[in-house]
Amino acid sequence: MAKEPDALEAIVMAEARFHGEGYQEGYVEGTHAGTIEGRQYGIQQGAKIGLEIGSYLGFSMTWLGLLHKHSDDKHSKKIKVLESLIELIQKFPHQNPTYDRLQEDLDRIRGRFKQVCSLLHVSSDFRLSREGSALSF
Structure with missing residues (x-):
C-alpha cells in the first residue's frame, strides 16, 4: 500500500524544492541573457577593430x-613599408571571429602603422570615440 505524502513534510521540503526550481529558472534566463550580451559586445568590438583597420588601410593607400x-629613391623605403602594411591588412581574417592569432596580427598591424607614421614624420595618435575615429596630424 502506497504511503500518502505527509502535509508537514511537504511544507518543510517546499523551501528546498522552490530553491532548486528557482536556481534552474535563473540559470536558463542567465544563460540566455549572457548569450545576447556577449553577441552585442562582440559586434561592438568587431566594429571598433574594423574601423581601426579600415582607417589604417585608407591612410596607407x-x-x-x-x-x-x-617617386624617387628617397621614398622607396617608405613605399615598401606602406606596401607591407597594406599586405598585412589584406591578409587579416576579417570574416573569421575565431581566428586564434587575431590579437597578434592586430598588434603587428598597429606596430607597422606606427613605423609608417615615423617614416612619414606623421603623428600616429589614433583614437576611437563615439563620434568616429580621429587621426591627428
Whole structure:
C-alpha cells in the first residue's frame, strides 16, 4: 500500500524544492541573457577593430598614391613599408571571429602603422570615440 505524502513534510521540503526550481529558472534566463550580451559586445568590438583597420588601410593607400606621384629613391623605403602594411591588412581574417592569432596580427598591424607614421614624420595618435575615429596630424 502506497504511503500518502505527509502535509508537514511537504511544507518543510517546499523551501528546498522552490530553491532548486528557482536556481534552474535563473540559470536558463542567465544563460540566455549572457548569450545576447556577449553577441552585442562582440559586434561592438568587431566594429571598433574594423574601423581601426579600415582607417589604417585608407591612410596607407592615400600615402602610397601620394608617394608614387613623387617617386624617387628617397621614398622607396617608405613605399615598401606602406606596401607591407597594406599586405598585412589584406591578409587579416576579417570574416573569421575565431581566428586564434587575431590579437597578434592586430598588434603587428598597429606596430607597422606606427613605423609608417615615423617614416612619414606623421603623428600616429589614433583614437576611437563615439563620434568616429580621429587621426591627428
